[in-house]
Structure formats: structure tokens, C-alpha cells
Amino acid sequence: MKFEVLTIFPEVIECYLKHGVVGRALNKGIAEVKVYNLRDFTTDRHRKVDDYPYGGGAGMVMQIEPFYNALRHIKSDGIPRKVILLSPQGRRFSQRIAKEFYKEEKTLTLICGRYEGIDERIKAFVDEEISIGDYVLSGGELAALVIIDSVVRLIPGALGDELSAEEDSFMKGFLDYPHYTRPEEFEGMRVPDILLSGDHKKIALWRKKEALRNTLKNRPDLLKNLSAEDMKILKELCSEINK
Numbered sequence: 227m228k229f230e231v232l233t234i235f236p237e238v239i240e241c242y243l244k245h246g247v248v249g250r251a252l253n254k255g256i257a258e259v260k261v262y263n264l265r266d267f268t269t270d271r272h273r274k275v276d277d278y279p280y281g282g283g284a285g286m287v288m289q290i291e292p293f294y295n296a297l298r299h300i301k302s303d304g305i306p307r308k309v310i311l312l313s314p315q316g317r318r319f320s321q322r323i324a325k326e327f328y329k330e331e332k333t334l335t336l337i338c339g340r341y342e343g344i345d346e347r348i349k350a351f352v353d354e355e356i357s358i359g360d361y362v363l364s365g366g367e368l369a370a371l372v373i374i375d376s377v378v379r380l381i382p383g384a385l386g387d388e389l390s391a392e393e394d395s396f397m398k399g400f401l402d403y404p405h406y407t408r409p410e411e412f413e414g415m416r417v418p419d420i421l422l423s424g425d426h427k428k429i430a431l432w433r434k435k436e437a438l439r440n441t442l443k444n445r446p447d448l449l450k451n452l453s454a455e456d457m458k459i460l461k462e463l464c465s466e467i468n469k
């Protein structure tokens with residue numbers, strides 16, 4: 227899986243890519259990220275990337291030319307890509323979309339805006355506009371990193387322990403179950419005995435029930451098309467809560 231990032235702050239992207247799961251995946255060569263500094267695609271002495279907005283108003287707007295020059299340079303290798311603009315106006319990103327991007331196996335070219343945004347004519351060169359959530363950020367870089375991180379985790383071999391990718395219960399559409407590790411007791415708070423029992427069947431059942439409990443509490447909207455087994459656990463849970 228290949229990613230390309232267009233940004234005026236390449237260091238912001240590069241420093242994140244040195245660490246953790248993504249860092250290891252890049253070192254293993256199962257993913258590749260090329261970061262382009264937009265200023266390298268300017269033609270003036272001051273390497274300007276922004277200008278005053280037509281129609282007036284506060285703030286500056288990013289010019290189209292540097293982005294156009296960068297995209298023309300990048301696309302000159304003729305490899306198929308999906309050019310994505312990160313913006314608050316985009317289609318809402320989700321695990322489902324991360325899977326979509328992963329399966330498509332196209333290079334993802336991520337465009338990061340700053341200032342008040344980018345000249346609207348950028349849309350002529352963009353395949354998709356994506357938002358990571360309903361909030362305004364100072365730049366698209368964090369959103370680009372969210373896309374890279376969530377998609378890289380889907381690549382086989384990216385996560386040390388393969389199972390943890392599958393087990394991400396969010397992948398199965400629910401919120402995650404609680405996790406514990408040593409010490410067994412901390413500040414009077416004990417690890418649930420079931421997790422010390424070694425009874426893997428019971429533990430799996432307990433985890434499913436707790437995932438449903440968390441989902442019911444914080445994201446009831448995710449509780450749709452449940453299997454008969456899950457419905458049974460949910461009913462048990464509700465009768466417990468309503469005791």
C-alpha cells in the first residue's frame with residue numbers, strides 16, 4: 227500500500243511515521259509513504275503557497291498552482307491513484323471506508339490544506355473529499371495521518387499479532403471490550419475474576435457481553451442486525467441492568 231502526502235509541514239507527517247505500528251510497517255516495507263513539501267512546487271522566490279481571498283474577508287487561501295504543479299509531477303509516473311482532499315466538507319471517514327481504500331489497492335494521494343482552505347479549483351484534480359469528523363483543524367495533516375494509520379493497520383503483517391486486527395471488535399461493528407493487565411489489584415480495583423479463570427470460552431462470552439454493554443451505553447446506533455446469539459446476550463444484559 228502506497229501513500230503520498232502533499233503538505234507545507236512535511237516534518238509533521240514524517241515524525242509520526244517513525245513510531246509504532248506504522249513505523250514498523252514502513253520499515254518492513256509493507257507500506258510506503260512519500261511526503262512532498264508543497265513549497266518545492268512554487269515558482270517564486272518566497273515560495274508562496276497562499277494569497278488574499280477574492281471577495282475579501284479574513285485569512286488567506288492556498289493557491290491552486292503549487293498543488294497543480296505537485297500533482298502533475300507526481301502523476302507523471304502514470305500509476306493509478308486516488309487523490310483525496312482532507313476537509314471538514316468531506317464524506318465522513320470510518321473503518322468501512324478504511325477497508326474500502328485498502329481493498330482498492332490504489333496509491334492514496336492525500337492533500338493537506340492550511341490557512342482558510344484551498345482554492346476551489348483544486349476539486350478538478352481531487353477524486354474524493356474526506357472528513358475525519360465534525361470539527362475544524364488548523365490543517366489537513368492530522369486527518370491525513372488518521373487515514374494512513376487506520377489503513378496501514380489493515381495490511382497483513384502490519385500488526386505484530388495478526389489476531390489483534392481481527393479481534394478489533396470495532397471491525398465487527400461493536401465498541402471494544404475492557405482490557406486489563408498486571409497488577410491484579412490496583413488501588414483496590416481488581417481484575418474481573420473471569421479473566422483469571424483460564425476458561426477461554428467463558429472469557430470470550432464475557433468479552434462479547436462487555437463489548438455489547440459498552441456499545442449499548444455509548445453507541446446504541448451500532449446495535450443493528452445483531453446475530454441471534456448477540457441478541458440473546460443483549461437481552462440478558464438488559465434484564466441485568468433493569469434489575
Ligand SMILES: CN(C)c1ccccc1CNc1ccc(C(N)=O)cn1
Nearest residue numbers: 312313314339343357358363365366
Ligand atoms: C483550515 N481548514 C478548516 C480547512 C479547510 C479546507 C480544507 C482543509 C482544511 C484544513 N483543516 C481541516 C481538514 C480536515 C478536517 C476534518 N474534519 O477532516 C478538519 N480541518
